[in-house]
Amino acid sequence: NAGVTQTPKFRILKIGQSMTLQCAQDMNHNYMYWYRQDPGMGLKLIYYSVGAGITDKGEVPNGYNVSRSTTEDFPLRLELAAPSQTSVYFCASSYSGMDYGYTFGSGTRLTVV
């Protein structure tokens, strides 16, 4: 049982490049989330999904896109990387209703130069 798996763990992008951060969970969780963590700022929600085919914006969605074609996978797409997107990105999943809180992935550290 792997839990939530994020790839890659580290990445350096040049301004204007694109990339996809991968997130997969094997716990059959309906709900999946993407957060970004900036130093001293806690975690801010980018996008979330309550099930396959359903996604919604969080607090800071600009510059990102998501899709949820399966229950297991929830990739986050950066189309035109900007220095402001330098951050640590966490994917999380949960059952509905918050009875158990989130299970987090180990994070992706992204630097845009």
Place this chain on the structure above:
Amino acid sequence: AQKVTQAQTEISVVEKEDVTLDCVYETRDTTYYLFWYKQPPSGELVFLIRRNSFDEQNEISGRYSWNFQKSTSSFNFTITASQVVDSAVYFCALSPRRDDKIIFGKGTRLHILP
């Protein structure tokens, strides 16, 4: 509006001292969940506790204890006899029952000095 405030940005204590991390939350919902997560230097986020808004009983787990007071909208976390391994960033978080998202505070960085 939903909000979580962790007023202590950084705390340093000497090993074996007790330390309390403060958390104050705002919500109009009558039903909600409160959480604490730990982020050690390795960077992962570790779930510590979830508390339902209807359950104001304090909880103790080993050296960790949590004090939930609805009257002051606080959910404080105390580490007794702190150890160097407790050094981490600790996040308090809130999730309204009607919503399935968690709102995080900015975290408190705890340094336990040997």
